Amino acid sequence: MKNSSxxxxxxxxxxxxxxxxxxxxxxxSKSIxxxxxxESSASILEAFKDLPIAIVSFFIASFLPRLGYKKGMLIALAIVFFGCLGMYYGNSFWSAKLMFLTVGVSFALIKLSVYSLIGVITNDSKEHSALMSSIEGFFMVGIASAYFLFPAFYSDTNPDAWLRVYLLLAVLILASFLFLAFSNIQIDAETSGSDWKEDIKNSISLIVIPLVLVFICSAFFFVMIEQGVMTWLPRFNEKIFSFSEKLSVQMASILAISLAIGRFIAGxxxxxxxxxxxxxxxxxxxxILLLSVLPQLKTDGDVTTLSKLSEIPFLGFVLPLIGLLIAPxxxxxxxxxxxxxxxxLHSxxxxxxxxxSALGGxxxxxxxxTLFEKVxxxxxxxxxxxxxILLIISVLIIQKLIKNKANAVQS
Incomplete structure (x- = not known):
């Protein structure tokens, strides 16, 4: 089991x-x-998370193989560890911004390492697709866990009780750091190559490849869809379905669970x-699902707040199932x-x-x-x-470009 660790x-x-x-x-939702x-002010948290991902990824993508994937992941875990402690002790909207800033910087290192290592430890495109879908599916399991983990710390008498979740997360991060630090991972850092300026130039040069350019657009559109739903579903549940704050978060877990199932099935x-x-x-x-469900939801919530599973309307269970469809x-x-x-070229x-993905999110x-607040x-x-719709068009173009490339190789 060479690659098990x-x-x-x-x-x-x-x-x-x-x-x-x-x-x-x-x-x-908590910030509101x-x-x-x-709503529009709170949405800036997404930018504090995603923009650092984009910026760090741009500058570090080609340098990371020489830094070493293991070292990069350890640095990421250390940064986010202090981010979680900062959120717990800061207890403000600004500390939330700084926490997501550390999450964004760290995740750029983690995701670059993960995506690059998948290419290193797999042998063909089918094995690559299977492992990619499996890991992304497990990512969704983590998301689903969040929808149960956070409400477990909610308290009707103490509005700050939910912050204790960050102490638990800090412990999980520390455990992950220690496992990685002592794991027998034999992927050496690359020592050859040009300086980081030329690395960035090489990364930018990928954009001129038609397949890469169209793919960037498709990834942008997809994450715009996924994050639009995932970020705002707890608030949607609270305002449109009139669920209690705790139930709104818990019901959003259906989206994450369906995303996880969908990605495992895709593999x-x-x-x-x-x-x-x-x-x-x-x-x-x-x-089809959106056009079937949304016309039946005409108002932004009722007077009665729903707090029990038995009170949830049928559509409250159906809408999150869009995750099963977008997951693959x-x-x-x-x-x-x-x-x-x-x-x-994988890194x-x-x-x-x-x-x-970060910009799309x-x-x-x-x-x-903004639309939630205005309309x-x-x-x-x-x-x-x-x-x-734009995603579908992009995928058709990608298919054509891949076929053209395959035909050119055969000829």
Whole structure:
């Protein structure tokens, strides 16, 4: 089991960061209710998380192989450890911004390492797709855990009790750090190559490749969809379905669970069905689901607050199931592009993936948050249909470019 320690480390680190990254919707809701900020102001937390991911990824993507993937992940865990402690002791909207800043910087290092190492420890495109979907699926398990972990610390008498979750997360991060530090991971840092300025130049040069350019657009559109839903679903549940604050967060777990299931299924399906058919089919069904559910939700909440599972309306269970449909898209898109590039380009390409994803997440969350405040939650979610359509168009172009490349190689 040559790569078992590497895989365990990848799964464990991704799990911890899944909880932190996608708690942004929970913290947004808490910032509105506890710190008294508006929806549009609270949406800036997404930018504090995503923009550092984009910036750090841009500058470090090609340098990371020489720094060493293990060392990069250890640095990331150390940074976010102090970010969690800062959130607990700071207890303010500003400390939330700084906490997500540390999460963004750290996750850039983690994700670059994970995506690059997948290419190192797999042998072909099918194995790459399977491991990519599996790890992304486990990421969703971490997200689902967050929707139960945070409410477990809620208190009706102490508005600050929820902050204790960050002490627990700090312990988990420390455990992950120690496991990685003492793991027998034999991936040496690369010592050859040019300086970081030329590395950045090489990364930028990838953009001129048509396949890469179209893929960047598709990744941007997808994350705009995913983060638009994931970040604002707890608030949507609270305002549109009139769930209690605790129930709103817990019901959002259905989205994360369905995303996890969808990505695990994708890892199995991709061995039997073309990834293009899976992605387009899932995107089309997502549009159908939104057009079926949203017209039935006409007002921003009722007078009665619902706090029990038995009181939840049928549509409250149906809407989060969009996660099952969008789940396969991201890992299959990533794998399709990475497996069609040489392995020495995986690190800079991973950087571009993360940058486009971060920008898409920030813009998507910001737009949905602003629309939520101005025109209501239901109309804000209608907006998501636009990037879904653009995503389908991008995937069709990617398929054509991959076919053209394959035909050129054969001839």
């Amino acid at each position: 590497i895989k365990i480390a990848l799964y464990l680190n991704y799990f911890v960061f899944a909880i932190l990254l996608n708690s942004v919707g929970i913290v947004i 209710n506890v710190y008294g900020v508006t 199995w399906l991709t061995k039997r069905i073309s990834w293009v058919k899976i992605v387009i089919g899932c995107a089309a069904l997502s549009i 898209i991201y890992p299959l898109l990533n794998s399709a592009v990475l497996s069609n590039l040489s392995k020495n 800079p390409m991973s950087g571009l993936i993360i940058i486009s 920030t813009l998507g969350s910001r737009i949905v948050g 209501g939650g239901v109309n804000a979610f209608y907006f998501l249909i636009i990037p879904i």
